[in-house]
Amino acid sequence: MAAEGALKCVKFLVFFFSFVFCLCGAALAAAGAAVSLALGRAPLAPGGAGGWSPAAVAALGGLIFLSAFLGCCGAWRESHCLLTTFTVLLSLIFLLELAAAVTGYVFKNKVHGLVEDGLWAAVRGYEGDAALSATVDGIQRELSCCGVNNYTDWASVGSFGANDSVPSSCCRQPGASCNLRPTPATVFAKGCLPSLEAWVGRNVVVLAAMALGVAFFEVLGVVFSCCLMRGIRSGYEVM
Known part of the structure; x- marks a missing residue:
C-alpha cells in the first residue's frame, strides 16, 4: 500500500x-x-x-x-x-x-560587432533602400539617437554630406529645416549604437x-x- x-x-x-x-x-x-x-x-x-x-x-x-x-x-x-x-x-x-x-x-x-556592422550598412544604404530608411528612421526616433556613433556620421553619406544635413528623424523638435546644419542643440547628439546594442543584448x-x-x-x-x-x-x- x-x-x-x-x-x-x-x-x-x-x-x-x-x-x-x-x-x-x-x-x-x-x-x-x-x-x-x-x-x-x-x-x-x-x-x-x-x-x-x-x-x-x-x-x-x-x-x-x-x-x-x-x-x-x-x-x-x-x-x-x-x-x-x-x-x-x-x-x-x-x-x-x-x-x-x-x-x-x-x-x-x-x-x-553585429549591431555596428549592420547599423553602418543601414546608414550607408539609407538613400537607396526605402525599407532601410524606414528602419533607421524608426530606430532614431524610438531611441532618440542619430547616426551610428553620433550625428556627424551622416556627413559621409551621399547627399547628407553634400548638403550638411541629417535625416529629419534625428531632429529633437520637428521643423522645416531642423535637419540642416545640425548641431547638438537641434538634433540628437548621441549615436544609436550603444542603445541598440543594449536593446538587442x-x-x-x-x-x-x-x-x-x-x-x-x-x-x-x-x-x-x-x-x-x-x-x-x-x-x-x-x-
Whole structure:
C-alpha cells in the first residue's frame, strides 16, 4: 500500500510537471516569436548568429508543448509507451535548451560587432533602400539617437554630406529645416549604437535565461517520469 501511495503521488507530480511544461512551452514559443519579430526590425549584420535565432527557440517551445502534452496523457492513462516517449523527448529538449542557452550567451558577446556592422550598412544604404530608411528612421526616433556613433556620421553619406544635413528623424523638435546644419542643440547628439546594442543584448539574454530556467525543471520531470514508468512496469496499481 505504501508503494502504491507513493506511485500515486509520483503520478500526480508527473501530470503536474507536464501541465507546467505545457504552459512553459507555450510561453517560450510566444517569447521566441516576439523576440524574433523585434530583432527582425533591428539592422544586424547577416550570418553572424552562429546558427542561433529566436525563431529556433520558438520552435523549441512548440516541441516542449507537444512533449508535455504526451506526458499529461501518459500520466493520466498510465501509459508506459507515452511516458517513455515523453521522457526521451524531454531529455533531448533539455540538451537542446542547454545548447541554446550557451550559444545565446556566445551570441550576446558578438552583439557589438553585429549591431555596428549592420547599423553602418543601414546608414550607408539609407538613400537607396526605402525599407532601410524606414528602419533607421524608426530606430532614431524610438531611441532618440542619430547616426551610428553620433550625428556627424551622416556627413559621409551621399547627399547628407553634400548638403550638411541629417535625416529629419534625428531632429529633437520637428521643423522645416531642423535637419540642416545640425548641431547638438537641434538634433540628437548621441549615436544609436550603444542603445541598440543594449536593446538587442537584453532580448537575447532574457530568451536564453528563459530556456535555461525551463531546462532546470525538466530534470525533475524526467526523474519523476522514470519513477512512474518503473512503477507501471513493476505492475503496481497507481489509480
